[in-house]
Amino acid sequence: MSTNKEGPRAAIGSHQPAHIGELPEVDLAMTEGWGDIPGLSSTISDILDDLGYHLCVSCTAMPARSTGRCVVGRAVTLRYLPERRVRESASDGLIHQSALQHVSPGDVLVIEGDGAGQYSVFGGMAAHRAVQRGIAGVVVDGAVRDVDQITDEQLPVWSTGVTCVTGRGRLQGVGINVPIRIQRVQVCPGDIVIADDSGICFVPPEVLPEVGRRLNEILAEERRILGTR
Ligand SMILES: O=C([O-])CC(=O)C(=O)O
């Protein structure tokens, strides 16, 4: 296990992956205020359906571990694969600290973990560091742990599973800002993540203007129906 002046556990998550890709700049000005729109992920899912994109995941598959929050932000992606060699002790292999060097405040960490939710790739210490870096939320196709600590950090997190068993020494971080798989969806760095208590959508930046235009039309129609115009 590696050590530094903060102690032996301070380096957890700082494994260097083989692939570090580009994170596109994305203009999120038009998404200002979207986090307050009721039912946002459902409306966005309908719009993406109409545009021919299948880029949404249900909260049945990936429940919100802290409820009542809607998060909108640019995706920073992390990819894990099974560790190829069994280690004598659970050393590192997690890469969230390395990934956090590539984020801007308001970004959303989107992590391809083990999918099945057997092994954790994100816990209380990772949540603390993510909040320090201004991360808006975390989406994990895999497991998280230390849910009480994550809740205390008030960090919105969605995940396939929850476990006490770490992915350290079992999973290997292989890529930051590379395309990843979240359930049946391919997520690319720079996609706009829209996550709430119904589901998680990943909007490609090139269709964001059209999505915004259609969203405004739908919201106007909903206000007319509700008599709140
Ligand atoms: O080892 C893990 O799964 C991560 C962890 O506990 C933490 O970040 O606190």
Ligand SMILES: [Mg+2]
């Ligand atoms: Mg922990």
